[in-house]
Amino acid sequence: MASRGSLMFLLHAHLPYVNHPQDSSFLEESWFFEAVVETYVPLISVLERLAGEGIRPGVAVSISPTLGAMLENEALEAKLGLYVESRLELLGRELERAKDDPALLRTVQLYHELYSEAAGLLHKYSGDLITPLKALQHAGQIEILTTSATHAVLPLLARPEAVRAQLAVAAEDYTDRFNCKPAGFWLPECAYEPRLNSYLKLSGFGYTFAESHAVESAAAQAPNGVYSPYRTSNGLGLFARDAASSREVWSSRFGYPGDPAYREFYRDLGYDGDYEYVRPYLGSDGIRRPLGLKYHRITDSGADLSAKQYYDPDAALARVEAHAADFLERRLKQTDDFYAARGARPLIVSCYDAELFGHWWFEGPAFLEAVIRKIRVDRLPLQFVTPTEYLNSCQEPPELSPGMSSWGENGYFDPWVNETNDFIYPAVYAATDKMIETANRFRNQDLGNLAQRALNQAARETLLAQSSDWAFLLYIGSHAAYAKGRLEDHAANAVRLLGEVIEKRLDEGALAALERQNNLFPRLDFRVFASVSKF
């Protein structure tokens, strides 16, 4: 059956760079371990399984440079291996504990399968999960994008040099990692502003994404709403996020993830288990915290956690199938309505954080697989497309000047600029301004090895200080002290290193320690921050 429209899934995978090689166990590194086991491994498995069956997934995945660096970090890979091993050991004990409780046993078995799958995939790729993603892209099954170097919200970087550096470092990092140039760019937090068009184009990117209300607020009316791509005046391709398909998946209250049959995120063995029993898995401080083993279902979203009932994997899977069917039915209605009104086949662009699938919404990877599989099996008149193939096959997109926007709460920049986190900006700008000033001063000088290393490390620290994650963590009040410390440390490291270069009093030992810890972007050259960059 001929396609009545196209569907584009963009999964944005990002974590802040958390690497503490001096510690054998570091709490915030568990974000990475959990995301690998609960999201990245299941998603890679889904994509590989579909591709292996001849069902092309055709999804776009943006992988942030910080996440990419963690996925290739051998020290983190080793810790990840220990984490998975430790959970499998606990799950072995859990299988024994649950053997006479059939309702619990099925879920414990499910977790055992999840962690075994992670161990198997990590073993298969020698711990490097970039390899299967690269292979999937090379085989034309998916398209991989990048985002800004450290996930800075670009409209909040007032200095053009800082924006250019975030883009240039991201482009170079992508080329090094995936052996090709990136075609597309995911704006962190989908935060768009018109001045970014020229920077993105000059950095070699062909397209990006913006929120639906960016299109609604466009100076010239968008003729097809969010249902077609556009191009900016300088030829940058622009896809608009469809709110309806996003809301059905994103909302834990009104969307699919809130279904009573789905797994409850906030009830965890780390809090439920006998203290002495779970103590060896809690971390060195012994404080109860989530272990990632969650045996209950949402039951009733308003219910107290203690009132939650056991998870039933079969019941959850049945809901996944129903939700996939509902999702596609709604998309078909969207395409039919648009075709009836405009006589053209629409493109529906659905963008999500990848970590929603599996980590937050446990059943998310199964949902994704069911949606892709169902289009094929039921011969639905929808096709999955990646951004580049759509742009290569569609008519010349109409020109549009979209408005400033983001996908954050309230649609603009409130989550990253408010009274819980606005105090960070003087530190971010202190590092950024000093970095630009020093890059300009030294950009044409032949520097000794130590000074060059120090300036390059200052550039890394500056980029890390600009990450959106610190402001967001402060806003939600989660790991706030860590976020504040990281932000202040990166800014202070940058300012100190730059001062030491200028005053010719570098401490090589301290520099080497920073290089070991904040060791992403190995080819970074500080001149990327210069006002007239050589890049």
Next chain:
Amino acid sequence: MPELSKPLPPEDKLVLLPKNPGTFFVFWQFSAGRSEAFLTASFAPEVELRIAYSDDKSHAAAHKAAWQSGRAYLPVPERGGNCEVALYALRNGVWEKLLESNQAAAPVRAGAEADRAYASMEFHKRVQGGTV
């Protein structure tokens, strides 16, 4: 209100950032000499933040703030578009311009909020009473 725990280099700086269609965020710092002038009462303790439209430099609005508060939220002027801020301080009855900001545009309000689909906060339950 949380604050930085490490001192910043004492530099003159005034930065204007967009927050939402109705609000700009502005922060400022002073060099050691300027801070000293405030501390010794050479300057009055209240500064004035004057917003101007960048296209024609016409005055849009003015807001007072304590010099050491270092940051403020300013309503976006009615005409919107690119704006810039200048910080003035009062010395001997005369307003002196001390700092000028970058240009920044506020977002244009668009669409109904109910129609939007945020990358949801609902999954990130706010930690009540979280401290920094």
